[in-house]
Amino acid sequence: MPQRKVLDARNTFCPGPLMELIANMKLIGVGDELEVLSTDKGSADDVPEWIKKVGHQMVGTTEVNGVWHIVVRKAK
Amino acid sequence: MQILIVGGGTGGTILGNSLARRLANEIRAGKVRITLLSAxxxxxxxxxxxxxxxxxxxPDQLYRDEASLLESSIDFHVDPVTEFHLDRNEVKTGSGKTYAYDLLVIATGARIVPQEVPGMAEGSENFYTEEGALRLHKRLMEFRGGTVAMVVSLPHKCPVAPIEAMFLLHDFFKARNIRDKVKxxxxxxxxxxxxxxxxxRWAKPExxxxxxxxxTLFNxxxxxxxxxxxYSEEGTECKYDLLIAIPPHRGMEMVETNNLGLxxxxxxxxxxxxxxxxxxxxxxGDATNIPVSxxxxxxxxxxxxxxxxxxxxxxxxxxxxEYDGRVYCFIxxxxxxxxxxxxxxxxxxxxKPPTKSVHWFKVAYNQMYWSTVRGLL
Structure with a gap:
């Protein structure tokens, strides 16, 4: 059964949410999901751009009280 | 109380010395004991x-004896931890000993794992070990012209190091009068x-x-x-004559084998x-999963x-x-x-724009570091 791991990258600038996401994608299995929490609104654009480029899947993006919840699925 | 610190790098050493000084009375009274284990x-x-x-x-300028940096009241052993038994407050070490604790500090650091990228170990140089840095220096001295490429794997230590290396490469080849022959x-x-x-925003125009x-977007x-x-995960490629890799990092192997963290x-x-x-x-230090450098x-x-x-x-x-995420680095x-x-x-x-004075302060800090880990600075 696919697992979902939450990656709390709120209020982080260095290395930042996208770097944390890319690093953690290596540690999960194909079909598993990562939910990135980010307070940087740029993540809502940066993450989908990278996910599309490398062929993983976007599951969804929501914003709750200034925190973006970006859910991605490892596809390969 | 038995305080056990696992790891004799920057974090473990600074913490051990700070505790030894501030708990000196308790240590003298036999109420507190500090043990530090290092590999x-x-x-x-x-x-x-x-x-x-x-x-x-x-390389000789990079090392000191760990014992010489530590307060004498710290019970220091070169005995790497092999097993963590957090359920019964004890660790086991390579020598076969068991160390019990009331309070444990894990400061074991990180390691490079270039072998996780096919071809990286054989096809690239890096500056993350003494051997690697010396080999890279030799390759740079022998380099006569062509493309020097850098690839940056994730995760890695010190996020500004790749940028620093690029600026140093520029000045290195300029000083050798071959900058025009090097891409x-x-x-x-x-x-x-x-x-x-x-x-x-600062580095791009530089x-x-x-x-x-x-x-960018090259993994x-x-x-x-x-x-x-x-070759990148994004489908692009880069030809090189000399490849400098920032290898992917992981926490220490015994942390993984003891299932302490992904x-x-x-x-x-x-x-x-x-x-x-x-x-x-x-x-x-590096051993945490906190999203800071x-x-x-x-x-x-x-x-x-x-x-x-x-x-x-x-x-x-x-x-x-609480820790507020504070980090300071020279670039x-x-x-x-x-x-x-x-x-x-x-x-x-x-x-701020780079200056010579900040550079010279960094050069001075390369020596002042030893006062920092002793807890004097």
């Missing part, structure tokens, strides 16, 4: 490896030349001025050492610095917070403060100028 009798100043790669320091190509995993927006070329997938091509990164409360679900276990600077500030809280809990029963912008970078969980770094 090595030597302490390395890791940032110096970059200078070794460019011939500006020699410098920087490949970076996210969509800016640095993960931190303000650092990227790269342009130095003629350093760059490709290394494979290196072909025969064809001398590196990738060897231990789940840690980013404010309290305690291991999740283990209030008597602190984690500091894996640097000596972060380890230093984390060690100060952990020390304040451990001392306060022993003396008053309550902790005093070398060439052989004779540098800037600096400070930030925390709330405040973004604001970079």
């Amino acid at each position: 090595s009798d030597k302490h390395m100043y890791q940032p110096g490896l970059l200078y070794v790669a460019f011939g500006q320091m020699t 410098l190509q920087y490949n970076y995993p996210v969509n800016h030349v640095h993960a931190t927006a303000n650092v990227a 790269f342009d001025k130095a003629g350093i070329e760059y490709e 290394v997938r494979e290196v072909d050492p025969v064809k001398k091509i590196v 990738g060897g990164w231990i789940p840690t409360d980013r404010f309290k610095l305690t291991m999740n679900d283990h209030d008597n276990v602190y984690v500091i 894996k640097t000596g600077s972060a380890a230093h500030f984390e060690a100060e917070v952990a020390s304040d809280n451990i001392v306060s809990v022993i003396k008053t029963g309550v902790p005093v403060r 070398e912008a060439g052989f004779d100028r540098a800037t600096h970078n400070a930030f925390d969980y709330i405040n973004l770094p604001e970079l």
Whole structure:
């Protein structure tokens, strides 16, 4: 059964949410999901751009009280 | 109370010395005992490896005996931990001994794993070990012209080191009067030349001025050492004559084998610095999974917070403060100028133009580090 791991990258600038996401994608299995929490609104654009480029899947993006919840699925 | 510190790097050493001084009365009275276990009798100043790669320091300048850095009241053993038994507050070591504790600090650091990228170990150089830095220096001295490419794997220590290396390469080849024969190509995993927006905003025009070329959204997938091509996960490729890799990192192997955290990164409360679900276990430095830079600077500030809280809990029963994500780093912008970078969980770094004075302060800090780990600075 696919697992979902939450990656709390709120209020982080260095290395930042996208770097944390890319690093953690290596540690999960194909079909598993990562939910990135980010307070940087740029993540809502940066993450989908990278996910599309490398062929993983976007599951969804929501914003709750200034925190973006970006859910991605490892596809390969 | 038995305090056990596992790891004799920057974080473990600063914390051990701070606790030994501030709990001196309790130690003398036999109420507190501090033990530090390390895998090595030597302490390395890791940032110096970059200078070794460019011939500006020699390896012997990077080491001190760990025992010489520690307060004499610390019970120090070179005996690497092999097993953590957090359920019964004890660890086992390579010598077969068992060490019990009331309070454990894990400060075991990180390691490079270039072997996780096909071809990287065979096809690239790096400056993350003494052997690697010396080999890179030799390759740079022999280099006569062509493309020097850099690839940056994730995760890695010290996020500004790749940028520093590019500026140093520029000045290194300029000093050898062959800069016009060398193409410098920087490949970076996210969509800016640095993960931190303000650092990227500063570095991009500096790269342009130095003629350093760059490709972003380049995550290394494979290196072909025969064809001398590196392929990205994004479907692009880069030809090179000399490849410098920032290898992927993991936490220490025994952290992984003891199932303390995915990738060897231990789940840690980013404010309290305690291991999740283990209030008597602190984690500091590279070993945490906190989303801050894996640097000596972060380890230093984390060690100060952990020390304040451990001392306060022993003396008053309550902790005093939280880690605010504070990090400070120098950024070398060439052989004779540098800037600096400070930030925390709330405040973004604001970079100033590089100056010679900041560079010379960094050169001085390369020696002052030994006062820092002794807890004198």
